[in-house]
Amino acid sequence: MSEIFQSEIIISEITNLLKNDKHVAIGAASPIPGSAALLAQEERKNTNSKLQVTILHSQKFNNFTDGSRELFDASAQGRIDTFFLGGVQIDGEANINLVGTGTYPKLNKRFSGSFGSALMYFVVPKIILFREEHTPRTLVKKVDFISAPGTSPSNVFRPGGPKYLITNKALFSFNKKDKNFKIEKINPDFTLDEVIKSTGFEFKTNKNLKFFTMPSKKRIDILRDLIAPKVLNFYPQFAKKIWFN
Amino acid sequence: MVNFKQITVKDIAKEVKDNCLLGIPADYSGVPMSVTTEIIKNNTKGLRLYCLPLTTIQGDMLIGAGCVNEIETAAVTLGEYGQAPRFQDAIENSKIKIKDSTCPALHAQLQATEKSVPFMPLRGILGSDLYKNRNDWSVINNPISSKTNDEKIVILPAVQLDILIFHASKADVNGNVQIGRRRELATLAHASKKVYVTVEEIVDEDFFDCELKAAATLPSLYVDGISLSKNGAWPCGLTDYYEIDSNEMSKYAKSAKYQETFDEYMRNFISQNYYSNI
Known part of the structure; x- marks a missing residue:
């Protein structure tokens, strides 16, 4: 087996988080979560717990036929178990900012916008926050703009919310009662102290802190032989960079 | 032809x-x-x-x-x-x-016009800065019977x-x-x-x-x-x-x-x- 790429380790870690799901949906610009969902689906083939995967930017893997609002309607109905969101900034209370940095509306740096986050974050039971860059400028004490809040008061309908945050350095779980993150796994290339220094907010540490798990040879073979060619169809730039260069 | x-x-x-x-x-x-x-x-x-x-x-x-x-x-x-x-x-x-x-708000505002009703309710949005910056959006208490008391919901104009x-x-x-x-x-x-x-x-x-x-x-x-x-x-x-x-x-x-x-x-x-x- 040739060298395992960092992206493949993160794909593998995300795959582990999708264990009991029935339906995972993948939104805009999410090649790593998309690869993980297809990998999880492949590994559960021929079992009794089939995984449905909806990839919006694919023709074949987009299961919806009622236009782009169907994702949001299906999510509000509880038909989607896991969705991924990113952020220009994510803060210690899991508020996410997809709009920009500085003072709104005349921002210092404008980014694309909130997409569907202001609904999806509320209604999908397991939201996995995914941000590869793990630095004090992405993981901040307080976001400059709240596209969607991490938690809500009890008089707001909120069956869903953040469960995990994964970066290139660590995997955190989120506790909505205490409104904070706890580090569960760490990339073996970094020390805990380095992770603390590159995180703008305080977090708890699991007493039983683990390293990212190296994917098995079997898993890597499936990923490279069966999943990579599919990903090439809808995230060509990403697939070429990792697997087809 | x-x-x-x-x-x-x-x-x-x-x-x-x-x-x-x-x-x-x-x-x-x-x-x-x-x-x-x-x-x-x-x-x-x-x-x-x-x-x-x-x-x-x-x-x-x-x-x-x-x-x-x-x-x-x-x-x-x-x-x-x-x-x-x-x-x-x-x-x-x-x-x-x-x-x-x-996204869902942009859909819902047009769906209100499709039905020719003045507004459409939508889940989510509450507590975001999107809401704070939108004078045309409002919040109401759910007027239909609700399991939770005092449930808030956003309404969006057609x-x-x-x-x-x-x-x-x-x-x-x-x-x-x-x-x-x-x-x-x-x-x-x-x-x-x-x-x-x-x-x-x-x-x-x-x-x-x-x-x-x-x-x-x-x-x-x-x-x-x-x-x-x-x-x-x-x-x-x-x-x-x-x-x-x-x-x-x-x-x-x-x-x-x-x-x-x-x-x-x-x-x-x-x-x-x-x-x-x-």
């Missing part, structure tokens, strides 16, 4: 009046780039863009060309080609007004578009338009006073003769004019016809970084006359 009067891309662009509320389709639902180029040539001003739910090179170009006063959107992005540079510049320097929204333009694969001889499963185009059309469509081809059949095709059709009753426009979505892609043009998108993303290089790109883009049947 076509049973309707075809118009030209130029005719459609002329229907886009200064200051109108223009419906903008997402990157996956038929971006009308040939018409967009004509709008820019016409030096149309004060446009208000309503994106369902986002825009890509079309919105960025219109903004860079100075055609836009306001945008209501969930995102402006060039996708795999990065951020939308003219949009970023316009926001960072307060050149245009923005109504920051979220939005009627002045005009919608999109690009599609086919029209039939009676002016029905194939939209496939891009049903958000039907939502946009139902909520728009005028609807114009450019198509790759006009086929010698009636989509209503086949139930399968009829289900993928926007009926002509919602369509005010159709023009043939081969490659009319280029450099964006069109499902089943052509892929996005990677080279051109990369070239645009690079050129649009600065106003001067964008202007030069646009001069060249316009003078090339890429589109036929103008």
